[in-house]
Amino acid sequence: xxxxxxxxxxxxxxxxxxxxxxxxxxxxxxxxxxxxxxxxxxxxxxxxxxxxxxxxxxxxxxxxxxxxxxxxxxxxxxxxxxxxxxxxxxxxxxxxxxxxxxxxxxxxxxxxxxxxxxxxxxxxxxxxxxxxxxxxxxxxxxxxxxxxxxxxxxxxxxxxxxxxxxxxxxxxxxxxxxxxxxxxxxxxxxxxxxxxxxxxxxxxxxxxxxxxxxxxxxxxxxxxxxxxxxxxxxxxxxxxxxxxxxxxxxxxxxxxxxxxxxxxxxxxxxxxxxxxxxxxxxxxxxxx
Numbered sequence: 400x401x402x403x404x405x406x407x408x409x410x411x412x413x414x415x416x417x418x419x420x421x422x423x424x425x426x427x428x429x430x431x432x433x434x435x436x437x438x439x440x441x442x443x444x445x446x447x448x449x450x451x452x453x454x455x456x457x458x459x460x461x462x463x464x465x466x467x468x469x470x471x472x473x474x475x476x477x478x479x480x481x482x483x484x485x486x487x488x489x490x491x492x493x494x495x496x497x498x499x500x501x502x503x504x505x506x507x508x509x510x511x512x513x514x515x516x517x518x519x520x521x522x523x524x525x526x527x528x529x530x531x532x533x534x535x536x537x538x539x540x541x542x543x544x545x546x547x548x549x550x551x552x553x554x555x556x557x558x559x560x561x562x563x564x565x566x567x568x569x570x571x572x573x574x575x576x577x578x579x580x581x582x583x584x585x586x587x588x589x590x591x592x593x594x595x596x597x598x599x600x601x602x603x604x605x606x607x608x609x610x611x612x613x614x615x616x617x618x619x620x621x622x623x624x625x626x627x628x629x630x631x632x633x634x635x636x637x638x639x640x641x642x643x644x645x646x647x648x649x650x651x652x653x654x655x656x657x658x659x660x661x662x663x664x665x666x667x668x669x670x671x672x673x674x675x676x677x678x679x680x681x682x683x684x685x686x687x
Contacts, residue, residue: 403470404438411436411460425455432456440471560624597671598652599631605646605662612638639669655681 401409411421418432434442435456443449453471454464599611603623611619613633623629625646631637641647644660651671656679660666671679 402438403467404436407457407460407462407467408436410462414461416460421456421459424459427452427455596635597633597637597673597676599633599637599671600650601629601631602648603627603646604648605643607646608642609647610640612636635673637671639671640667641665641669651676651679657681 411418418429421427421432422429431443431452434440435453440449443452450468450471453468457464457467601609601611601619603625606622606624608622609619610617611631613631614636618631619629639659641659642665643662644664644666645658645662647659649656649659659669
C-alpha cells in the first residue's frame with residue numbers, strides 16, 4: 400500500500416502541477432513540499448504549522464483537505480511533532496531557525512521593515528547638494544548678465560562717440576577743392592562779401608556741455624564730445640552757456656574768436672549781437 404505522501408504526489412503529477420508552482424503560490428519552501436511527498440513530516444515545524452502547511456499543499460493541487468487531513472491524524476502516522484498541545488510535554492525552546500520558519504509561513508506576524516536611518520541621511524545629503532549646486536548656477540548666471548550689460552553699455556558709448564566724430568567731420572566741408580582734371584583753372588575767387596547776420600562755427604577740443612540760443616530759440620543743448628563741430632546762424636543775437644569754456648574754440652562770421660573762458664570754467668549768458676560783434680573777434684597782431 401502506497402503512503403499518503405506518494406498518493407498526493409501522484410495526484411499532483413496527474414494535474415501537471417510542479418512543486419515550484421506550489422511554492423510560488425503558497426510561499427512554502429521546496430524542502431518542506433518534498434518532505435510531505437516523502438512522508439518526512441518530522442522535517443516540518445510541527446504542531447499547528449505542520450497542519451497549515453499540509454492544508455495549503457492539498458488545496459494547491461485541487462483536493463479537499465477534509466478528505467486527506469484525517470489520514471494524518473491516525474496514531475500510527477502521527478509523528479511526535481503532531482501531538483496535541485494539551486498532551487505534549489514541554490520541550491526545549493525553539494531554535495532561531497524554527498522561529499524564522501514560523502515567520503515565513505505566517506506573513507501576518509512579520510514586521511514591516513522601516514526605512515534605514517542611513518538611507519534617510521544619504522537622501523538629505525543629496526538634496527542639500529542639489530540645492531547648493533542650483534544656487535551656484537543661478538548666482539553665476541546673474542553675475543554673467545551684469546558683466547554682459549556693462550560691456551554692452553561701454554560698446555554703445557564708444558560707438559556713439561565715434562559716430563559723433565564722423566558727423567562732426569562731415570558737417571563742415573573743406574574750404575578748398577581741387578579743380579577736376581581737364582578743366583580750366585578757376586578764376587580768382589572774389590573777396591568774400593560781408594556776412595549778413597551772425598554765423599557761429601564751434602569746435603570742441605574737449606567734452607563740454609553747451610546751450611546756444613539763436614534769436615531767442617534754443618538750437619543747441621547738451622553734452623558735446625571732443626572733436627565735435629557745429630554751425631549756428633542768427634539774424635541779430637546769439638546767447639551761449641558753457642560748462643567748460645576753455646574746451647571750445649569758435650569762428651564768428653569766418654574770423655577766429657577770442658577764448659570764452661578758462662578750462663573747466665562755467666560761463667553763462669555770453670551775448671553776441673551785430674553791435675558787439677567786434678568784441679569777440681581775435682584781432683591780428685600788427686607786424687613789428
